[in-house]
Amino acid sequence: MPSPSTIALTGFITWALVLLVLMEGLRSQLVLRGKVRANAFTPDNAGLSPFMQRLARAHANCIESLPVFGGLLIVGIATNRTALTDPLAYLLLGARIFQSLVHLASVSPAAVTVRFAAFALQMAIGLYWAFELVAST
Numbered sequence: 001m002p003s004p005s006t007i008a009l010t011g012f013i014t015w016a017l018v019l020l021v022l023m024e025g026l027r028s029q030l031v032l033r034g035k036v037r038a039n040a041f042t043p044d045n046a047g048l049s050p051f052m053q054r055l056a057r058a059h060a061n062c063i064e065s066l067p068v069f070g071g072l073l074i075v076g077i078a079t080n081r082t083a084l085t086d087p088l089a090y091l092l093l094g095a096r097i098f099q100s101l102v103h104l105a106s107v108s109p110a111a112v113t114v115r116f117a118a119f120a121l122q123m124a125i126g127l128y129w130a131f132e133l134v135a136s137t
Contacts, residue, residue: 005082008089009073015097016062023055051104058103061119062096069096069122072129084132088125095121 002010023045030036036048045056069092076085099118102111 003077003082004086004089005073005076008085008093009070009077011093012062012066012070012073012096015093015100016059016066019055019059019062019100023052023059026052026055050107054104054107058100061103062100065096065122069126072126072133075133076129079133079137081133081136084136085129088128092122092125095119095125 027036027041030048031038040047043056043060045052073085073089076082082089095118099115099122102115102118105111
């Protein structure tokens with residue numbers, strides 16, 4: 001059975017893919033309905049609905065964070081030290097998904113604060129893992 005670290009890493013990658021598929025599905029509908037030219041999209045979905053702009057940013061947030069948090073999980077997996085990453089792996093994944101969902105729902109001041117709290121939790125977990133992985137070598 002895969003470790004929680006392996007499942008969390010796979011889940012993180014899958015979540016980024018789900019956001020990408022959702023964005024491209026919605027973009028495809030816009031093209032097929034003649035609302036946007038196929039070559040008119042920008043990376044940030046500027047000129048589209050606020051939801052589409054938030055979706056682009058939520059996906060970018062995942063992609064930006066994946067090398068950092070995914071990299072730490074890979075170090076744990078590759079060095080057979082998942083005992084350090086497993087206990088918080090699901091919490092990291094849950095915080096990442098929660099952050100994205102809040103981002104998709106709203107950019108109100110309260111939502112931004114909640115979203116930042118979820119990201120701060122991920123940063124704290126990442127710092128803890130980095131310290132523990134380095135200290136245990």
